[in-house]
Amino acid sequence: MQAYASIDERITRFSHLDQAVRIISRIQGCLTKGSQRKPAQSRQDAINALVKSAQSENFSVDIQKLKGAKCVAMQSSISKLDPFLDQKGFLRVGGRLQSSELQSFGERHPLLLPKKSHLTNLIIDYFHRKAAHQGAEKTLALLCTHGYWIPNGRSAVSSRIRGCVTCKRIRGQPCNPQMATLPSVRVNEAPPFTHCGLDCFGPFLVKDGRKEQKRYGLIVTCMASRAVHIELLEDTSTDSFINAIRTVTAIRGPIQSIQCDQGTNFTGASKDLQGNLLTRMNITMKFNPPHSSNMGGVWERQVCSDDLPLSPNMLLTMKSDVVLPPPSDFSDTDFYSRKRWRAVQ
Template identity: 35%
Template sequence: MWILGPHEFISKCEQRTASSETSYPLVQPSDDKELRPILNVHVSKTSVNLQSALGSHHFERFSEWSRLVQSIAFLHRYVRNRKRISTEEKKPNSVELYQEAELFVIRLVQNEVYETEISNMEQNLCLSKNSNIIALNPYLDSRGVLCVGGRLNKSNLEIHEKNPTIIPGKHYIAKLLIRHYHETVCHQGLHFTEGALRKAGFLITGAKRLIQSFIHRCVTCRKLRGTLEIQKMADLPSDRLEPGPPFCNVGIDAFGPWHVVTRKTRGGSAQSKRWAILFSCLTTRAVHIEVVEEMSSSAFINALRRFVAIRGKVKIFRSDRGTNFVGSTDHLKIDTVNVENGPLRDFLYKFGTVWIFNPPHSSHGGSVGEDYWNFSAYIRLYAFNSRWEKSNSRRSCDIHGRGFCNYKQ
């Protein structure tokens, strides 16, 4: 048995093997074109968050609820057209698109604000005691919208009235909804606006405070409910402040007519019209009333003559530029006293009297006779209750009224 073998035989075999082997040069694997190169591939996964892609913060660019919903409906219609829906499928009309867009906006807002509550409801867990809407007994309906619970489920009301949709009051769409339904009820108050929101199926948390704040800032409501501004009255004219005898500076006004019984006839009583000229002292507020039978220059001059004969000479007459004293009303064919015609102008010039017309809406000028006109009218209604008065009764009534007005001073 050979353990190592014969030395000579082994050395001859080794020499024969070494002579038969050929040497080949080594090649780098990266330089070998027959081999497939090893490439490093980087794989990245992109996750799209729908809330960040179309978040509710974009809704702040809209100032009206209807425009926001119409814009979302337009996007839905555009997506449907891009997907090339088959003609056999029923295409939704504009009303359905509007309702889908409205539902999309509400769900997006609720998922952002009430994310924890919705997650707990989907997992059949109880709401946290710190939740702001736990008192509303909320639940998720078949559309995935957070609605109010309550005990009206067996009533005959509409589903959106029994279980209104919860809208967070701190979100921007709450302001849009309040503006929309406030304009729908024609800028009515708090209760009308809140009732319109509840009728439409929305319950905004803290709605009363938000509606009151919105109405307070509403420009249209401030115009409709604002208090009237009062213009500051100008200084009194000098003729109302200078001391002097009574009826030196006089404010004048005419009122009427009244029907009086003038004479008896076979067919009954004949009625005529009577007017009254009210003279009021601009300094002492004393009153004098003269009755005229017609509104003409001659009758008015006679009333002035009687007044001057009783009260004395007058320096200034003040009156408003009404139709009773303006000569430009001739074409209207109404009973007027033309202060600017010849006879009356000559009469005033003869007595050295100046007639001044007050500017329109200037109560500081000399319109002190209107209060006394109302006072004398009350006295006439109290003293004479009959519809048709006699001429002497009319004159007596005016004298009584003049006495009461002067006694009032």
């Protein structure tokens, strides 16, 4: 059986203050079987025993000098705290609040805890959980409120909280994943719209006489040059998609490969044209896995940027800017002006 030199070494087996207090309380209960103690009193007695053991082990020289009615040495780490021994033999912080009635005795003269002690770490963890992991300042404030003082306490609390797993999980920065290698169609030269990615967007409400009908858009982007072509779809059926692809190839030239998601109109077109049009046009269709829109970021990003309403002027000029009016006001006398640009206007 392993032998322990002190209680502070014995409680190194425990990772929670409540566990250590419960064990010490049971030991004290076995030693004093005849006494009837309440649970709150037995818990406080166990904490006092732990604190006194930690103080005796870490501040033994200072306690001996204070018992001899002397002050602690100036070289001591607690000399500036004006320490004293109370009636029960606990080492407490002095100060100038002896006559104050606004605080309890434990708040005016908190118990001194050694900075490097397992009991101190357990107490810091206990109040840190009680503070709902709000940080070092809140934990340190709770320690002082409950009558504990740690020399250079802010440093001790911060270093202990730095290893808190819950705080790391809450406040940790997300990891940046290693980006995969770009596909060959993205990094090699090719004529525009040789390798394309496409997707549908919409619907848009349009007027057809007195009726309102839904119309959709097919956005086709070149994988190499990132050029964009937009086609109008009557609906999201396979037939509308096939007609749009025929229009794109007639305007932009032959397409070698198409990458898209597994929409029903895309998969239906692939099945309908598998041995007919796709073979003659030499088009290869590649589908992303289901629920993997991140794999189509090339065209999904273009869909997000296409938030302006389409107009005939945009389709003709392929620009979203409106043609500006002449840069000035002109009169009839400008016909006889020597500045030809005014006469041209």
